[in-house]
Amino acid sequence: MFAPDLLKGSICVVTGAGTGLGRAAALELARGGAIVVGCGRREEPLAETVASIEDGGGTAVALELDIRESDAVNEVVDRVLADHGRIDTLVNNAGGQFALPAEYITPNGFRTVLELNVLGTWLMTHAVATKAMIPQGGGKILNVTLSPHDGFPGLVHSSAARAAVENMTKTLSVEWARFGIRLNALAAGHFDTDALATRYVPGVKEDALTRVPAGRWGTVEEWGWLVTYLASPAGDYFSGSVLTLDGARDVFGAGSYPPAGLLEAVEEAAIATRQHRNDIRFVTTGVDRK
Incomplete structure (x- = not known):
């Protein structure tokens, strides 16, 4: 899709790079010539992502990281700067949730989803901004959220978390514009990933497709293209935006519930x-x- 040297010399950090949309973003950034630092909690899937990038002639490294741990986040950012000198793009892709009616969600379950999606995103964003992007005079931060926006029945904890991240993104795009930092949120609809098939109870996946006017799942390649476009010079004037990639799912609305x-x-x-x-x-x- 893009010229092979589009991101040549760029250092891109991708959290949750071992699977799904995170892996897709890492692969496409590497195809554009970026050096990719893939972070995640599990060593094996990260190694698979790095191997795929290297097989394609790209450059990548894997670093184990739980984004909810402040000390670990700072250590990883310090290591990337020690090895590469800068961070040009941060893709805050790591996150997670589980589909469940609200009455079944425990306080601990709700708290876990918020810590992963909100606190983890904040810790990575703050560390990369203060340690790398402010001193170097700029950079890009892409925060992954979810579509639809106007309520997501069955995922109330994630809906709350992703709304917080989008507001955080818009707020920081104003505060940090003076440092040359551009922040955008990317709202993902339904994509054909392993998580769609394995992490949700029967009926949810089938019901989801009926709510996508485009009539199909998104492909992971399409997601990687969006991330790479924004990381490239073509995305330099984007900031403070929420870009939704979902085949008109957001426009369709929540529909009836439960499936x-x-x-x-x-x-x-x-x-x-x-x-x-x-x-x-x-x-x-x-x-x-x-």
Whole structure:
């Protein structure tokens, strides 16, 4: 899609680079000539991303990182600067959630999603800005969020978190414009990734496609193209924006809720979980399963 030397010499940090949209972004940035630093919590998928980039003639390194840990974030940013001298683009892709009706979400589950998506994004953004981009006189930060924006039934915790990140992005685009830092949020619709097939209960994936006017899933390559475009000089005047890539999903709206079969699947999973816990207690302690 792009000239092979479009990002030559650029240093791009991508969190959550081991799978899904993070991997797609890392691969396309590397195809454009960038040196990619892929970060994530799991070593094996990161290694696979690096291997794919190197097989294509690109350059990449993998660094294990939990973005919720402030000390670890600072150590990774310091290492990137020690090795490469600068950071031109940060892609805050790491995040996560689980689809569940709001009445089933525990305080700990809600807190975990906010810490990962909001706190983690803030820690990476602040460290990269203060340690790299402000001293070097500029840079780009791309924060991944979700579409649709006007409510996302079944993902109330993630909806709250992503709205916070978008507001953070807009606020910082004003505060840090004087340093030459440009920040944008990229709202992803439904893409054909492994997570879509494996992390959600039956019925959610099938229902989601009925809400995409384009009538298909997005491809991970399309996501990588958007990220690379914004990281390139063509994206230099973008700042403070929320760019939505979703096949008109956001315009369509939330639709009716819940999807067919969702509540039944959740109850079955809850029963199975309780039975599993009872089995473990029986085996380890001899407590009667009843």
